[in-house]
Amino acid sequence: MADKEGNIDAKDFGIGIEQKHEGFFLKGCQNLDWGMKSRLARVFNPKSGHAVMLAFDHGFIMGPTSGLERIDLTINPLLDYADCIMCTRGILRTLIPPTCNKPLSLRFDAGTTILTDLNDETLMDIEDAVRVDAALLASMVAIGDPAHEGSTIRNLTRTVDLGQRYGIPTLGVTAVGKNLVRDARYLSLASRVCAENGANVVKTYFCEENFERVTNSVPVPIVIAGGKKLPEMDALTMAYRAINAGAAGVDMGRNIFQSDSPVGMLLAVRSIVHDGQTPEQAFDLYTDYKNTHKA
Numbered sequence: 291m292a293d294k295e296g297n298i299d300a301k302d303f304g305i306g307i308e309q310k311h312e313g314f315f316l317k318g319c320q321n322l323d324w325g326m327k328s329r330l331a332r333v334f335n336p337k338s339g340h341a342v343m344l345a346f347d348h349g350f351i352m353g354p355t356s357g358l359e360r361i362d363l364t365i366n367p368l369l370d371y372a373d374c375i376m377c378t379r380g381i382l383r384t385l386i387p388p389t390c391n392k393p394l395s396l397r398f399d400a401g402t403t404i405l406t407d408l409n410d411e412t413l414m415d416i417e418d419a420v421r422v423d424a425a426l427l428a429s430m431v432a433i434g435d436p437a438h439e440g441s442t443i444r445n446l447t448r449t450v451d452l453g454q455r456y457g458i459p460t461l462g463v464t465a466v467g468k469n470l471v472r473d474a475r476y477l478s479l480a481s482r483v484c485a486e487n488g489a490n491v492v493k494t495y496f497c498e499e500n501f502e503r504v505t506n507s508v509p510v511p512i513v514i515a516g517g518k519k520l521p522e523m524d525a526l527t528m529a530y531r532a533i534n535a536g537a538a539g540v541d542m543g544r545n546i547f548q549s550d551s552p553v554g555m556l557l558a559v560r561s562i563v564h565d566g567q568t569p570e571q572a573f574d575l576y577t578d579y580k581n582t583h584k585a
């Protein structure tokens with residue numbers, strides 16, 4: 291039997307050699323359980339410490355968003371170039387091939403659309419997130435929204451509780467209401483509230499001034515959303531400035547899939563996020579790719 295045979299020659303105990311114990315590469319995550327860390331290490335590259343997440347969950351509030359009308363045609367060709375995909379379970383099950391083997395940031399909340407009043411959200415069942423092998427549970431908070439601040443914080447809290455139970459980290463997503471200013475003061479408050487309530491990663495927006503105050507006031511990794519489509523050079527500059535101000539990555543949608551060269555943009559963003567390239571170098575990469583891969 292294997293156990294008897296295995297014990298006969300057991301002698302390599304490495305006496306005098308201290309057992310290796312590694313820290314964990316993401317800030318604020320050193321005390322998490324193994325499953326949480328394993329999932330985070332699938333989303334964030336342990337070498338660079340950073341992640342390029344591709345977001346295409348916009349349809350859950352906006353319907354067939356420009357660039358996402360036919361996800362099979364526009365997003366699936368991009369999957370290979372992303373570190374992580376962020377979408378709803380509906381799109382995942384209907385259009386995303388399980389063979390893509392990318393960690394999933396699952397849109398865990400669902401709610402009202404642009405046709406009514408945004409941010410009135412509910413949560414899906416955790417069992418379904420487990421079923422689709424979610425690596426992150428994305429749950430939105432509407433800090434400063436008098437109608438929905440409380441309910442969305444309750445949703446985040448519930449998400450963290452459920453994620454803890456199954457070892458799935460929570461991505462707190464800060465939604466900024468129409469009448470709120472996206473400045474460092476607001477973004478650091480909203481992001482900090484997410485982390486205080488147990489979010490393991492926070493997704494927020496970049497701001498032109500003092501963004502380092504946002505990253506420094508939050509004890510967990512921050513990824514930035516791209517926001518509305520910008521000229522490519524501006525989007526690359528935003529990604530560069532965010533990373534250099536302490537962001538751990540981007541969770542970008544429209545600035546990728548609405549670009550005239552989505553693969554070129556993804557490669558360019560990757561070069562900034564993982565390889566420390568400048569916006570100019572990244573822009574050259576985007577341009578080269580676009581010019582050599584004309585439709």
Ligand code: R5P
Pocket residue numbers: 345346347348349351376463515516517518541542543544545
């Ligand atoms: C919005 O519905 C989602 O949270 C998006 O995932 C998020 O805003 C990132 O996409 P974009 O870069 O287009 O802002």
